[in-house]
Amino acid sequence: MKPWGIVISRAQMVKAGGGSVAYVPDQVYAYFKNTGMGHWAVRVGPGSSWMHEREWRLPCLKARAVRLMTLQAILIGDETWRPSLVERSDPRSPGARHMGLPPLWQESPIWVWVSSSKSVVPHPPGSLC
Numbered sequence: 001m002k003p004w005g006i007v008i009s010r011a012q013m014v015k016a017g018g019g020s021v022a023y024v025p026d027q028v029y030a031y032f033k034n035t036g037m038g039h040w041a042v043r044v045g046p047g048s049s050w051m052h053e054r055e056w057r058l059p060c061l062k063a064r065a066v067r068l069m070t071l072q073a074i075l076i077g078d079e080t081w082r083p084s085l086v087e088r089s090d091p092r093s094p095g096a097r098h099m100g101l102p103p104l105w106q107e108s109p110i111w112v113w114v115s116s117s118k119s120v121v122p123h124p125p126g127s128l129c
Contacts, residue, residue: 106129
């Protein structure tokens, strides 16, 4: 699976229960992990390459589902990557089902991170289907 993420506003993230990630040394990361809070920390010890990240997370603990009302974009690191197909109903044929890309993939802007130029290339909704 290739890396991907969603882009939403900071205010929306906080409202949904998310927050910024702590970048901590190995011993502090072990504490986070041992207390069940490992999802809030990133290890920055030897061999770590996370020294300049600014990451926010929205932990979905247990079966909690959060509907994100104002998705800004979907961010991917490889322009050729696509999400797994999902079974969908066909509005033209009641009861018919088919496999297709998730609706959010088709309806949202897609931002592609280009590591060689260290830039993001935006694509309009539906253009990478």
